[in-house]
Amino acid sequence: MSQIPSDPIILLSFVNTRLRDQYSSLEDMCEDLGIEQAELENILHEAGFDYMPQQNQFR
Secondary structure, eight states: OOTSSSSHHHHHHHHHHHHHOSSSSSHHHHHHTTTTTHHHHHHHHHTTOOTTTTTEEEO
């Protein structure tokens, strides 16, 4: 996951922007970017954010 920001708040912004502008789901984004979805969700969960599939964003 070296291609994404390491700071959780910057990561949140990066991911939500990508989800809003380019991807219809977290799964699609992770697959396209070669990111482990579970690892990404865990990092953001530890920072207090969880993926909301209905909104296609972390909150």
